[in-house]
Every structure is written in structure tokens, then in C-alpha cells.
Amino acid sequence: MNLKRLLVNLGLLCYGAVSLQSSFAASDPQLDPDNTVYKRMVTQGPATPFIETLYKCPVTVANHRLSSVGKITATDGTVIIVPAETALQKGLGPKSADLYSECAQITPKNASEVSAKDVPVVVVDPDGEVITGYIVADNYYEMWVNGKLVSVDNTPYTPFNSAIVKFKVKRPYTIAFLLVDWDEHLGLGMEQFPVPVTDKTSQWYPGDGGLIAKFSDGTVTDSSWKAQTFYIAPLNDPAEVVEKGNVHDTPLKGRVHPFAKKPDCKDQCFAIHYPIPANWQTKRFNDLNWPRAWEYTDEDIGVNSLPAYTRYPELFSGARWIWTQNLVLDNVVIARKTVR
């Protein structure tokens, strides 16, 4: 290959990397090639909303909250989309089929009323086996198999919903979830409860996340998965995030409610972001150095207000709730598992 051709190819490679990194416009993410070290980006204060909501519930329900999207500029000049740039926002992929959705008025009383027969099969490998899965995510998920988008959560924030997915694939295959704990105080990682409240802390409330999924081939979410965090907030001080190799930890903050300390910084809070690596959805992406997922209990998650999950214990038996090391402060998480 002559020098000119080499330079052209390098240019194309760089162009490809930048376009895949579109959620970090004008950034130089400086990703380590083995995904060991990410450059942290710091923001302070609220983001500027540019989408009022990604979803509107067509019927009146108790807990419908707007899924807004905003932009914020980090101290290094990087423009970051919060809470995340999603497949839902881009209009990609098949929307999730409902296991439980108040907005779609699909609310089976128990597992015996659930049927997956009309759920379309997404073909990853034409000669693969058809796998059925059940998914609950607090609040948004998009699920990729071998780099193919197989299901996009149709309800990004609330009310809490759950989904059925069907895909056809051959082993070994890799599942990759992008997960978002949504909120109203964009850029600050805090919720604002819509109901009139006397307790002022509920106007600045750090919400929490969680994912549980079970598949018909025996695959379940548990600590054998990898999970990495890309957006940590709210923080009183960026120094509260401590990087140990590839672990982005918040060791002094408390990992679940009610132990998570509520910051008093309100609209002055900080957030730490890390660039989403290119090709995180694919089979060949190297997650060897990513931390293992942490498992959480029903009590940690607070499932009492989650009929989308509690009505169907049979569909989730053996699966564990997973997230990264902080269920409250880690707001954008990628979880991956290679099924062999």
C-alpha cells in the first residue's frame, strides 16, 4: 500500500470513529485501545433541553413523566447529550413488545396470562435458535445482539414497563444493553417528582437504576455480566469519583437507597462522564477489562411499586437485578454478556 493510500485509509478510519462517537461532538475521546482507561469529562449545573419528551403516554396513568433530552458542555469543551443519546431518540430498531405497559393497557395479572406468540422474531443468524426473553429496566434499555439492535424500550422513563423480546441466534453470541436511569434535572442526575409535595428533597431526588432479564436458553442477568458506567451524578465534588484502573467508583457515597447520601448542591451539582466507546454493541468489542456487574436485591431496587416485574416471578426466576457499583449515582450503564 502506498503512502497516499495509507493516509486516505487512516482518514476514513478516523472519520468512522468520529461518526460513531456522535454523542460527543467535537471531542477527542482518547480511548485506550483495550478499553482500560477512559478520559473523564466534568460538567457542572443543568443541561439545556432540546427534546421535550421522547414518549407521550396516550392514556392517563398515575406516573407519567416526560423523557426529556438535553445538551451540556463539559469543562474540556465536549458537548454531551444527557441523560444519553439513545436508539429511541434516533428512531432506530424495533420498539419493544409489551410484557406490561399501563400506557398500552397491556397489564396481564400473572404469568399464565402472558403470551409471547405474537412477538416478532429478530433474525441475527438465519440458522440460529429462537430465544424468548423478558426484560425489566429502570428506566430505559436498548438491547443489541452481535451488533444488531433487537429491542428498544418503548417507554424511556415512566410509567415502569416491561418487555418481551424474541431473536434468532447461534452460540456464541453477545448481548449488549445500553441502560439509562432517566431524570428531569438533565445533567444533574436528579428527579423532580411531579406531584405536589411537602418534602422538598423530592424536588432534587437522585433516582436509581436496575436491569433484570431472563432468556429461554437459560441466560439470566447476574454478576457474570460486565457492566461499565458512563455518567455519574449528582456529585458535590468531581473528586467523589475515584478511578481504580477501569473501575469508576464512588466509594464514600453509599451504593443504594437509603444509604446513598443526598447531595445539597442542587443546580450546582457536578457530573462525571466518560465517552461511550465505539462498537460497544458488537461481539468483538473487548470488555475483558470492564468490571463485573453488581447484583442487587428486590429490596435494593424497591420493587413494591413495580408490578411490571412483581406480577411475573416465574418469568424472572433465577435472574438477578444488575447494575454497576452504584445503583443511584451511575446513570448510564452498558452491560454485556457473551453466551457460549
Ligand SMILES: [Ca+2]
Ligand atoms: Ca422503560
Ligand SMILES: [Ca+2]
Ligand atoms: Ca430510575
Ligand SMILES: [Ca+2]
Ligand atoms: Ca440515578
